[in-house]
Amino acid sequence: MNISITIGVTPELEKALAGLASLINLAGSNIGPSVQPIQQAPTQPDPVQQFPMQQPMQQPNLSAVPTAPPVQPVPEQQPTVQQPQSVPTSAPTYTMDQLAVAATQLVDAGRRDELVQLLASFGTQALTALPKEQYGAFATKLREMGAKI
Secondary structure, eight states: OOOOOOOOOOHHHHHHHHHHHHHHHHHHHHHOTTSOOOOOOOOOOOHHHHSOOSSOOOOOOGGGOOOOOOOOOOOOOOOOOOOOOOOOOSOOOOOHHHHHHHHHHHHHTTOHHHHHHHHHHTTOSSGGGSOGGGHHHHHHHHHHTTOOO
16 A cells, blocks of 8 residues: 655745745845855655555545534532531450550560559450450550550
């Protein structure tokens, strides 16, 4: 498949280009000897001859260009009031593993005796014996002692 593109030059455009070229030549002669005259680019083979088209291109029909539909005004909307988001009212739940990790941090920091006293204040001698209902309060006390939970 061969493709060829032909660009036509109207007589008005040709005259305008010739006038521009003569102005450039006049301006170049007034500037001084350091300005070189414009050299013509070497001629290249005609691209039409290199790639002949089998079918001529059709000119676009500019009268059939679609236009955008008229803009309809958007009805004014009342601003919506967002309802405040609810804040969770239940205490976070903790697992035995989370409490054990936090308690281990205190033991590693050399605060084992304080941890034993905290367990005693909850009525137990071992973390595994702590009732699930007291996990939240125990976690709060661990946090107050510096554990990250």
